[in-house]
Amino acid sequence: MADSSVILHSPEKTESNQVISKAVNRYTVSQLIRYFGADLPKASNYPRHAKAFVEDCLKKRFPIDGISFARFTTDLPSNRVSPIRKFLLFYQTIGCPTVVADPKTTKIPPAANELVLTFIREAKSLRGDRSKETYTKALNAFFLYVDEQTALGLPASLSGLTVSDFVQHLKDNQYSAFTINLYLSAIKQLAAWCIRRREDLKLSDEQLNALRDIDDVRGLAIERTFYKDSLETNERQQVLGDVETTRDKAVLVLLGMEGLRTVEVTRLKLGDLDFERQQLQVLGKGKSTKKAIKFFAACRQVLQTHLEETNRWPIPQGRRGEYLFDDLKTHQIRYIVDKQLRKHGLKRAGMSAHSLRHTVGQLLLEEGVSLEHVQQHLRHETLETTQFYTKKKTRKTYFQQMPD
Template sequence: MRTEAQLNDEVVLERYGRHLELRLGRSARTRQSYCSDLRNLSEYLAASNGDLLNLDLRLLRGWLGSMRQTGLSARTLRRRVAAVRSFTAWALAEGVTDSDPATSLESPKGPSQLPIVLSQTQTMELLDAAKQGERNVEQLADIALVELLYGSAIRVSELCGLDIDDVDFGRRVLRVLGKGNKERVVPFGTAAMQALQSWLRMGRSDWVTDSSPPAIFLGPRGGRIDQRRVRARIAALAEVAGQPADLSPHSLRHSAATHMLESGADLRAVQELLGHSSLATTQIYTHVSIERLRASYASAHPRA
């Protein structure tokens, strides 16, 4: 659906580039990469008299197949698919096209990578880092964040969505809304309960404003905490504790699940705790435990 008679690939890409910069705030490097990927697609289409305004799934799969034959890495192919998906979603929203064929375009899978898992000692070191220095509001929030992420193994999105009414301190359980808007009840430990109560009693009120939501965790301006701030706080604590630079809130979820399995927890119970719809998803943690066992064996067994 062309809205302008002179609309062509270069004009559309220029408009899309401005969208990336002004509306989405993408970096110059990301803009350059995405537009370069889309020009590659444009050149592929032009060889058969096609253009970006008349895409369909068959053409996109043909383009992807042609790149596979050149030996491009799966990582590069995934980036190019991401660029196309972003572009076609924008084009449909802007009325440049009347469909979004990239929603059904499969992204190449990369090699399976095991998640970052902290040892129990490292986890305690991360908590110690949160407790360093003078007690203040941010410190109370940090301690509660780490304790609850590790103590309940919930996702960072689930943590950010928690309201005060979602916590039952008597039974020590949380009501969380997971993927697919599926609600489940998750237990948490005494250490997490104490940290959460301290935050609610002595910290949260300092950040509350008249427009604050009933969220358990607030940011300094009184709004519901977002995933970006949680990630930033975990990264800051990881640096203090000398932990991996790419440690994330999800790493605490991975660590909690792995530590439970290493201590004899039933796999299906861990599946239910994590909110996985498939047991196969949970089984990655058994692989993590095996890899950790192999590493310990290799470093400690005299005949390894």
């Protein structure tokens, strides 16, 4: 990866335009094959065969033409010749551009770049290892792109122009709008941090302007909606019933009745279960403080049974710091949920462990609980997030409620 002095360099616009204009008729193998396959079905094997042909031409230093085509396809079956013939026609149609080998890149270990490492370490907004890993991945992806562009002789830096090109690169590679906006947010925060540290980094006015331009790069519009499905009342009863062990039953009711996230279930300690006051103390995702929510009677009963079976009832005063589920991981919770869903024929697209949390919010609203109380129970930062459940309920009842 380039060091910070290269990353922060911002070439003159005139130079950029000259380089770009020279590179219009120049593609890497992957870029060319991506354009070739853009209008083909996703399952098509045409791009794979075409890429093998192009790479063979580059290896032998042959031009990509009819003679190379004839040499390469001499002993190939017809089902492999046809894709290459189609590619050659495509290549000739776009004007036989120059093709270069894909730049060799090495996988960057987490926070390998000193700039990223320092930023991640000092970023106060990043709470929890998961957030730091996500931002590190996003920033490493950007700087890999910078290295690839530099290897092709194109100008690339931590600047508005390069970031805008990077966003387009992600779109071309069919990244989701959510992922693109996440990557862009990470880059913008890094740029803002660099501006604040401009004296330590010894940035020039030109570099500062390039960093400020990044804030003007716009992300992709996303229609905010649900990514997860939810269960109906009778479906939830099926999932929470007929469970093999008291531990699995306890896990399921915490997800499907209390609305906890999987990671929140793994963090529960015996001292967080307040049976007397009927409250659960929950340490939320990326949080450092706990919030109290209603500890429902049906859930209390299931957890008490589990505690009795594990010889921890009544909860010993000296063991209140122990975890409720010793050494339970989130992937194990997902397995427990998926097993129950499949058992009752409820496993479908969009239905997962997190769907049980959506189910809690949805059913509470349908039972007449106020939006504000649902927000407090699910511990949403904003009411807007909770309002998605209202939108989902509206869509669900639209055809039944609209007058004829």
